[in-house]
Amino acid sequence: MSEKKIPYKIYLDENEMPKDWYNVRADMKNKPAPLLNPATLQPMTAEELGQVFCEELVKQELDDENRYIEIPEKIRNFYKMYRPSPLVRAYCLEEKLQTPAKIYYKFEGNNTSGSHKLNSAIAQAYYAKEQGLKGVTTETGAGQWGTALAMACAYLDLDCKVYMVKCSYEQKPFRREVMRTYGAQVTPSPSETTKVGQKILAEHPGTSGSLGCAISEAVEVATHTEGYRYVLGSVLNQVLLHQSVIGVETKIAMDKYGIKPDIIIGCAGGGSNLGGLISPFMGEKLRGEADYQFIAVEPASCPSFTRGKFAYDFCDTGMVCPLAKMYTLGSGFIPSPSHAGGLRYHGMSSVLSQLYHDGYMEARAVAQTAVFEAAEQFARVEGILPAPESSHAIKVAIDEALKCKETGEEKTILFGLTGTGYFDMYAYEAFHDGKMEDYIPTDEELKAGFDGIPKFPGNME
Numbered sequence: 001m002s003e004k005k006i007p008y009k010i011y012l013d014e015n016e017m018p019k020d021w022y023n024v025r026a027d028m029k030n031k032p033a034p035l036l037n038p039a040t041l042q043p044m045t046a047e048e049l050g051q052v053f054c055e056e057l058v059k060q061e062l063d064d065e066n067r068y069i070e071i072p073e074k075i076r077n078f079y080k081m082y083r084p085s086p087l088v089r090a091y092c093l094e095e096k097l098q099t100p101a102k103i104y105y106k107f108e109g110n111n112t113s114g115s116h117k118l119n120s121a122i123a124q125a126y127y128a129k130e131q132g133l134k135g136v137t138t139e140t141g142a143g144q145w146g147t148a149l150a151m152a153c154a155y156l157d158l159d160c161k162v163y164m165v166k167c168s169y170e171q172k173p174f175r176r177e178v179m180r181t182y183g184a185q186v187t188p189s190p191s192e193t194t195k196v197g198q199k200i201l202a203e204h205p206g207t208s209g210s211l212g213c214a215i216s217e218a219v220e221v222a223t224h225t226e227g228y229r230y231v232l233g234s235v236l237n238q239v240l241l242h243q244s245v246i247g248v249e250t251k252i253a254m255d256k257y258g259i260k261p262d263i264i265i266g267c268a269g270g271g272s273n274l275g276g277l278i279s280p281f282m283g284e285k286l287r288g289e290a291d292y293q294f295i296a297v298e299p300a301s302c303p304s305f306t307r308g309k310f311a312y313d314f315c316d317t318g319m320v321c322p323l324a325k326m327y328t329l330g331s332g333f334i335p336s337p338s339h340a341g342g343l344r345y346h347g348m349s350s351v352l353s354q355l356y357h358d359g360y361m362e363a364r365a366v367a368q369t370a371v372f373e374a375a376e377q378f379a380r381v382e383g384i385l386p387a388p389e390s391s392h393a394i395k396v397a398i399d400e401a402l403k404c405k406e407t408g409e410e411k412t413i414l415f416g417l418t419g420t421g422y423f424d425m426y427a428y429e430a431f432h433d434g435k436m437e438d439y440i441p442t443d444e445e446l447k448a449g450f451d452g453i454p455k456f457p458g459n460m461e
């Protein structure tokens with residue numbers, strides 16, 4: 001077999017872009033556990049979910065059977081503004097590391113929002129518009145998801161209300177202004193605009209907010225305002241489905257050049273980019289057609305997979321959302337400050353949790369100073385300034401490439417480079433000034449989080 005010369009960047013033609021999302025649940029023998037209604041402990045019905053989410057998205061959320069779901073033309077047209085994203089052969093990094101490994105990364109940072117989140121934002125906004133809704137609400141922490149959603153809503157002329165964790169609202173004014181440029185209404189959370197916000201402010205005056213609190217506010221507004229629904233940027237089955245565009249594109253590009261990855265690596269916050277990247281490859285593994293090693297990378301400060309429990313838990317701190325079965329640190333777990341805001345979530349996608357539980361995937365936790373060392377090394381040779389979240393994947397890709405250097409193996413390593421880090425320069429500054437610390441929770445701290453996981457027969461035994 002003659003190996004084709006691999007270009008530095010593989011770009012698909014527009015007509016080669018995926019027309020369908022791939023639903024990995026269709027190929028899973030053990031399906032992810034359903035969301036439960038916390039009051040009845042019964043699976044959430046489509047009707048119950050429809051009070052919070054759009055109809056079509058509820059269908060996608062509950063669909064464990066259909067392998068392919070067509071990407072509507074309007075979404076495919078939007079994708080063309082920033083997709084296909086390049087699959088890059090990291091020749092410069094390989095050279096620098098002097099490794100026999102072949103390293104590839106799929107780069108999702110080539111859009112103004114700066115991350116892969118736009119892939120699901122446009123889909124969720126589209127279905128809201130199709131349903132004739134006026135607008136959507138959401139929360140944002142560091143701001144990547146809010147920015148992506150603001151862009152998608154602007155394109156479709158849909159109203160967008162974003163509850164932004166107050167400390168980020170104050171510390172990250174640039175992201176806030178990008179959202180406002182795209183027409184979103186951005187409110188620092190907790191706020192006086194909701195009952196739950198008022199209650200939290202009364203109990204904790206001066207609080208700087210949390211993601212869990214912002215979710216509770218966004219859900220309250222969505223369920224109490226005519227013509228609005230709530231949207232979420234990660235964790236949910238539907239979000240992994242939309243993000244499968246990353247993996248399907250990667251697979252098409254690799255197949256074209258006869259490349260077969262041995263190891264596939266992605267950072268994991270709620271699991272959407274990792275789930276999206278690995279989906280078609282995981283499908284092959286589940287169907288027994290091929291084998292790959294999958295590695296999820298999480299921060300040592302928020303180690304859901306590596307130190308969490310596999311149990312039903314609340315998705316939010318306010319305990320208003322359904323229960324999801326996942327690897328979790330407990331919805332009350334408050335991760336110590338970490339600069340990878342997008343990875344500071346206590347739980348993990350139910351799909352990935354089930355796959356990990358069944359042994360189809362591995363996970364590693366890495367400390368943030370080591371992550372920034374990898375980020376800097378990468379930036380200096382490959383040019384792209386990576387997001388701290390994405391750099392978790394870079395760190396493990398480099399580790400694996402260095403192992404190959406020792407053993408002489410020529411493995412092919414693929415990782416997801418989810419975004420750029422231009423809005424994270426305070427983190428880079430802390431790293432350069434030697435002021436960055438590695439927070440690793442103690443077993444006692446984790447136990448406090450586990451104690452908050454709901455107890456009922458069959459859970460947490």
Ligand SMILES: *Cc1c(COP(=O)(O)O)cnc(C)c1O
Pocket residue numbers: 114115116117144145233234235267268269270271272273274342343387389390418419420
């Ligand atoms: C949000 C975010 C992540 C983590 O989210 P997942 O749902 O786990 O993919 C990773 N990288 C970047 C750049 C992000 O913005």
